[in-house]
Each structure stands twice: as C-alpha cells, then as structure tokens.
Amino acid sequence: MTDATAPSTTESILTSTARDWSSDVTTFKGVPWGKAMMWIFLVSDTFIFTCFLVSYMTVRMTVTDPWPNPSEVFALAIPNELFGWQFLESPIPVPLLLIAIMTFVLISSSGTMAMAVNMGYQRNKKGVVLLMSATALLGFTFVAMQGYEWSKLIFEEEVAPWNNPMGAAQFGSFFFMVTGFHGLHVSAGVIYLAIIAYRVGRGHYDKTNFEIVEITGLYWHFVDLVWVFIFALFYLW
Amino acid sequence: MATEGQQHPIKIYLLVWALLFVFSAISYASDYMDDGVIRTSVILLFMILKAAAIVAVFMHMQWERYALIFAILLPPLALMVLMTLMAIEADYAWATRVEYMGEPIAPEPKPPPTHRH
Numbered sequence: 001m002t003d004a005t006a007p008s009t010t011e012s013i014l015t016s017t018a019r020d021w022s023s024d025v026t027t028f029k030g031v032p033w034g035k036a037m038m039w040i041f042l043v044s045d046t047f048i049f050t051c052f053l054v055s056y057m058t059v060r061m062t063v064t065d066p067w068p069n070p071s072e073v074f075a076l077a078i079p080n081e082l083f084g085w086q087f088l089e090s091p092i093p094v095p096l097l098l099i100a101i102m103t104f105v106l107i108s109s110s111g112t113m114a115m116a117v118n119m120g121y122q123r124n125k126k127g128v129v130l131l132m133s134a135t136a137l138l139g140f141t142f143v144a145m146q147g148y149e150w151s152k153l154i155f156e157e158e159v160a161p162w163n164n165p166m167g168a169a170q171f172g173s174f175f176f177m178v179t180g181f182h183g184l185h186v187s188a189g190v191i192y193l194a195i196i197a198y199r200v201g202r203g204h205y206d207k208t209n210f211e212i213v214e215i216t217g218l219y220w221h222f223v224d225l226v227w228v229f230i231f232a233l234f235y236l237w
Numbered sequence: 238m239a240t241e242g243q244q245h246p247i248k249i250y251l252l253v254w255a256l257l258f259v260f261s262a263i264s265y266a267s268d269y270m271d272d273g274v275i276r277t278s279v280i281l282l283f284m285i286l287k288a289a290a291i292v293a294v295f296m297h298m299q300w301e302r303y304a305l306i307f308a309i310l311l312p313p314l315a316l317m318v319l320m321t322l323m324a325i326e327a328d329y330a331w332a333t334r335v336e337y338m339g340e341p342i343a344p345e346p347k348p349p350p351t352h353r354h
Contacts, residue, residue: 232264
C-alpha cells in the first residue's frame with residue numbers, strides 16, 4: 001500500500017471519492033476493516049436512536065395533556081446537613097442536578113478515552129490500560145447514577161411506562177425506553193472497554209498498530225454523542 | 238500494517254475536552270432561562286457544537302478521507318426527511334385532537350410529592 005491515507009489536495013472532493021469507490025480494491029484506504037465495520041455499525045445505531053428521538057418529539061408535539069417539566073421531575077436538592085453536621089439553613093433544590101453530573105462524568109470519560117487512543121498509537125501500553133480503565137470506571141459511575149435516577153423515579157415519583165402523576169402518560173414510556181437503551185449501550189461499552197484493556201495489558205495486540213483502541217474509542221465516543229442529543233432533547237427541552 | 242493510524246497532538250484533545258465542558262455548562266445554564274425561541278436556540282446550538290466537536294476530533298472524522306466521511310455522514314441526512322415529515326404530521330394530529338376532543342388541559346399545580354418509607 002502506498003501513501004493513500006492523506007487526502008489529495010490536487011483532485012476535487014468528488015473525483016477522489018469516485019476514485020476510491022470505483023478502484024476495485026479497498027474502498028476506505030488506510031482504514032483497518034475493523035474500524036470500517038465499527039463505523040457502519042454506528043451508522044445503523046444512529047438510525048435506531050434517531051427513530052426513538054423523532055418518535056418522542058412527535059408524541060410530545062401531539063399530546064394534549066401537559067408534558068411533565070423535566071427540570072422539576074429531575075430536580076435534586078443539595079442537603080442542608082450531612083451526618084448531623086448542619087451547614088445550610090435549608091436544602092437547596094437544583095434543577096437537573098444529577099443529570100448535569102452524569103453529563104460531566106460522560107464527557108470526562110470521553111476525554112480519557114481520546115487520550116487512551118493517543119497512547120495506543122504511541123505504543124504506550126501502560127497508559128492505554130490505565131486510561132481505558134479510568135474510562136470504564138467513569139462509565140460504570142454513569143450507569144450507577146442512572147440506576148439511582150430510575151429507582152427514584154419509579155419508587156418516589158411513581159412514574160410508570162403507562163402512567164405518571166405529573167401529566168402526559170407517554171412521558172414514562174419514552175423516558176424508560178430512550179434512557180434505558182442508552183444505558184444498555186453504556187453498560188455494554190463498560191464490558192467492551194474492560195475486555196479490550198485486559199487484552200492490551202496481556203500483550204494480545206503487540207504485533208498490531210493498536211487500532212483496536214481507536215475502534216473501541218469510536219464506540220465509546222458514540223455513546224457520549226447520543227447522550228448529547230438525549231440531554232438536549234429530553235432533559236433540557 | 239502499512240497504516241500510520243490517527244496520531245495527533247495531545248493539545249487538540251485537551252482543547253476539545255475543555256470546550257465540551259464549557260458547552261455543557263452553557264447548555265445546562267439554559268435551564269435557568271425563560272422558555273422561548275432564545276432558549277430553544279441555545280439548546281440546539283450547543284447540542285450541535287458538542288456533537289460536531291466529538292465527531293470531528295474525538296472520532297477523528299476531520300482527518301479521514303472523503304470516501305469514508307461521505308459514507309458515514311450522508312445516510313443520516315435521510316433522517317432529516319423523517320424529522321420534517323413527523324413535525325408536519327404532529328402539528329396536524331395535535332390540531333385534529335384539539336378540534337375533536339376540545340382545548341388542551343391547562344397544567345395543574347403539582348401536588349406535594351408522596352414519599353413512601
């Protein structure tokens with residue numbers, strides 16, 4: 001393979017694209033097959049999540065019952081005392097507090113993952129294992145907080161997929177479906193990260209260019225990407 | 238293995254990481270704004286900025302060849318058609334419901350939460 005990875009500046013975008021697609025050899029030049037496959041999987045996943053979010057928006061625009069206000073439903077109060085030590089007059093209610101923390105945890109994990117990919121291409125195995133473990137740990141923290149959020153909603157706020165005391169009944173079904181499907185992706189990602197980190201540590205990929213770390217990273221960044229849309233369209237909207 | 242892989246200076250990752258934190262903070266702050274066109278625009282703008290930063294830098298899209306970029310970013314454009322169709326349909330369904338079932342119910346004051354112990 002010659003130097004085919006760098007996009008040519010002399011030929012037009014369309015010409016280079018047409019040439020790549022019709023060259024009767026590898027279409028995605030310089031892209032390992034695993035990475036191309038991961039991208040194709042992520043495109044299909046994009047379609048699934050978009051269908052969820054579009055149907056959610058459609059229902060939300062269609063209902064005549066009031067839609068529960070997410071910033072109230074997901075509000076959390078900062079406690080005024082801890083272990084008998086009172087440091088505030090009264091608890092301070094903060095809208096979407098837990099969701100904001102979850103967002104920052106997921107962004108942090110995306111950052112550590114990006115650094116892990118960088119370490120991989122520098123052949124720094126110790127760095128890869130350390131940063132991927134940190135990413136998995138942050139992902140696990142996210143899922144744990146989501147578990148808390150779900151149990152609070154189910155047992156305290158009495159939200160069910162078919163009914164809730166705050167307004168439109170569809171709120172529950174969309175909340176559990178969209179965040180549940182995303183949480184499933186995060187959980188799978190944590191397991192995926194743990195397996196790849198373990199195999200990197202065992203020297204399983206020593207003969208490769210460590211592109212497996214980048215492929216794992218693509219999946220993890222996608223999970224973060226989906227959360228960006230859920231955060232904006234479900235929680236903030 | 239002739240491929241060089243996606244190797245880029247750490248600085249750009251740190252920069253995007255910091256940007257994502259700032260964008261998220263602004264998104265979150267929009268919750269304190271009054272409902273309206275401005276708030277909706279802020280939510281959408283920073284949603285798109287965050288998504289673009291993640292795809293372009295963290296997922297290395299800006300350094301890929303156009304053959305791959307087009308294969309990945311063009312198909313989701315079909316979803317814009319779905320979004321438009323559903324928005325039109327939702328407006329129609331809402332209007333039909335109001336016409337046949339009466340005016341939408343005004344939001345009721347929230348009853349005090351019932352905590353079970």
